[in-house]
Amino acid sequence: MAELTFVGAAGTVTGSKHLLTVEGHHFFVDCGLFQGVVDVRSLNELPLPVPAARMEAVVITHGHLDHIGFLPKLVHDGFRGPIFCTPPTRELMQIVLDDSAHLQQTLQERGFHHERPHSPPAYYNEDDVAATMRLVKTVPLEQQFDLAGVAKVTYRNAGHIIGSAFAQFEYEGRRATFSGDLGRYGRPLLYDPEPIGAADVLVSESTYGDRIHPPDPSDELLQALVEGIARGGPIVIPAFAVERSQDVLLALAQLQQRDSRVATLPIYLDSPMAAKVDALFEEFPDAHKPIPRDAANAPFGVQNFHLCVTTDQSKALNAITSPCVIISASGMASGGRILHHLHNRLADRSATIIFAGYQSAGTLGYLIIHGAHTLRIYGDALPVLANIVHLSGFSAHADQNDLKRWFGTCTSKPQLYAVHGEVESATAVATLATEAFGWQAQVARRGVTVTI
Numbered sequence: 001m002a003e004l005t006f007v008g009a010a011g012t013v014t015g016s017k018h019l020l021t022v023e024g025h026h027f028f029v030d031c032g033l034f035q036g037v038v039d040v041r042s043l044n045e046l047p048l049p050v051p052a053a054r055m056e057a058v059v060i061t062h063g064h065l066d067h068i069g070f071l072p073k074l075v076h077d078g079f080r081g082p083i084f085c086t087p088p089t090r091e092l093m094q095i096v097l098d099d100s101a102h103l104q105q106t107l108q109e110r111g112f113h114h115e116r117p118h119s120p121p122a123y124y125n126e127d128d129v130a131a132t133m134r135l136v137k138t139v140p141l142e143q144q145f146d147l148a149g150v151a152k153v154t155y156r157n158a159g160h161i162i163g164s165a166f167a168q169f170e171y172e173g174r175r176a177t178f179s180g181d182l183g184r185y186g187r188p189l190l191y192d193p194e195p196i197g198a199a200d201v202l203v204s205e206s207t208y209g210d211r212i213h214p215p216d217p218s219d220e221l222l223q224a225l226v227e228g229i230a231r232g233g234p235i236v237i238p239a240f241a242v243e244r245s246q247d248v249l250l251a252l253a254q255l256q257q258r259d260s261r262v263a264t265l266p267i268y269l270d271s272p273m274a275a276k277v278d279a280l281f282e283e284f285p286d287a288h289k290p291i292p293r294d295a296a297n298a299p300f301g302v303q304n305f306h307l308c309v310t311t312d313q314s315k316a317l318n319a320i321t322s323p324c325v326i327i328s329a330s331g332m333a334s335g336g337r338i339l340h341h342l343h344n345r346l347a348d349r350s351a352t353i354i355f356a357g358y359q360s361a362g363t364l365g366y367l368i369i370h371g372a373h374t375l376r377i378y379g380d381a382l383p384v385l386a387n388i389v390h391l392s393g394f395s396a397h398a399d400q401n402d403l404k405r406w407f408g409t410c411t412s413k414p415q416l417y418a419v420h421g422e423v424e425s426a427t428a429v430a431t432l433a434t435e436a437f438g439w440q441a442q443v444a445r446r447g448v449t450v451t452i
C-alpha cells in the first residue's frame, strides 16, 4: 500500500514537500523552504512526520528554493539517502543553496533588524550545503531510476525553469505523477511540457489555476520602457536570478531589435547569481531552445550589456541619473541588491520600477505594487514617487489554459490533488479537473494523508 502525506505547498505556494510512503519506505518529492509572511515561514519549524534519518531518498523536480531549500536542513538533521535530480538542476541547486546559506548567515549576523521584526533562524550553513551536494545523484530526463526497490521514477520535461521536470512514480502496478511546477506552452527559452500519459494519481501545482496570463509580455514591457525613458531616470527591474532574469534579458534583446529608443539603453545586470544562472544556459544547450547571441557574446544577445559583479560596481549604479535598465534580485524585493536600488530610486520621480512577476503577500514587492505611499528600507521612510509598473506576463508558471492543455495529455482519469496554490487557485484547478475532464479531484490540505 502506498500513502501520500501533504507536508508543504498545501494551501500555500511555498515549502513543497510531499511524503510518499511505499511498503513502509519513506521518500520526499521535493524538499522546499516555506517563504513569505511570518505565519508561513514559521512552518519551517514544525517537526516532519517522519524523522530525517528515516527518510530513504528525495526526488527533486527543479531548483527553485521553495522546492529544494529545506534539503540542507534535512541533511543537517540526519538524512543520508540519495537526492535525485536532473543534471541542470544539480548545478542550479548548488547556486541556489549556496546563496540561501549565505543569506541566512548574513541575516543572522546583522540580526536582521531592517524591516522584519521576526527574523528567521539560520537553518543551515555552507557545510550543510556541501554535505547535501555530496548526496546528489543526477538522472537525465526520460531515464527510469529505482527507489529502494519499491518504486521506479522517470523525469519528464516540465518546461518551468532550466532542468525542471515532472516525476512519474511507478509502484505496486500503479502510477502517480507529481507535476512539480509546470511551465507554459510556447515560451521563448524553454520547450513545452511533455505529455502526462497514463496516471492513477496526479499531484498538480495550481499557482495560477484561477488566472490567464497575457499572451505576450514584450509589448507591455516595451510600453513601460518607453514611458520610463520619457520620465528621464533609470528603470529598475527586480527579477529572480533564476529564469526570470534570463526571460527579461531575452525580451530586452528582442526589443532592442524592434525599437531604436530601447536599442540605445544601457542594460545593467546587477546580480552575480543571475550571471551564474545565465552560464547554465551555455552549459546545458540541450535543456533549452537555441538562443541568438551577438558577436560580443553578451547573454541572450543583449546590446549595451554590463554585468555588475563586485559591490563597488553595484554601488556605482547609484550615480546614474539618465535612462538605463538595472536588473537585480530578488524578484519580490525580499532581499539582495535590489533593496539598495529601491532605497535609492523609490523616492525619485524620474525613476521607474518594473515588477516582472508574482509578488507574494508580506514582501516589499507586494506592498509596492499594491500602492503603498511610504515604505521603510534600511530604516528610512521613503515616499513612493517612482512610477510603478507590474507585468504579469513573464510568469514561469502554467496558467489555467496551460494546465487544461496539460491535463488534456493524460490518457486516463486520475485522482487529482491540487497543491502549490492559494485556496482560490487550488480550488479552481480541482474544479477544472472535475468539470472539464470528469476526474475525482480535491485540494490538498497540509498534514493530511491519503492512500494512493
Ligand SMILES: [Zn+2]
Pocket: 062, 064, 067, 160, 181
Ligand atoms: Zn518553481
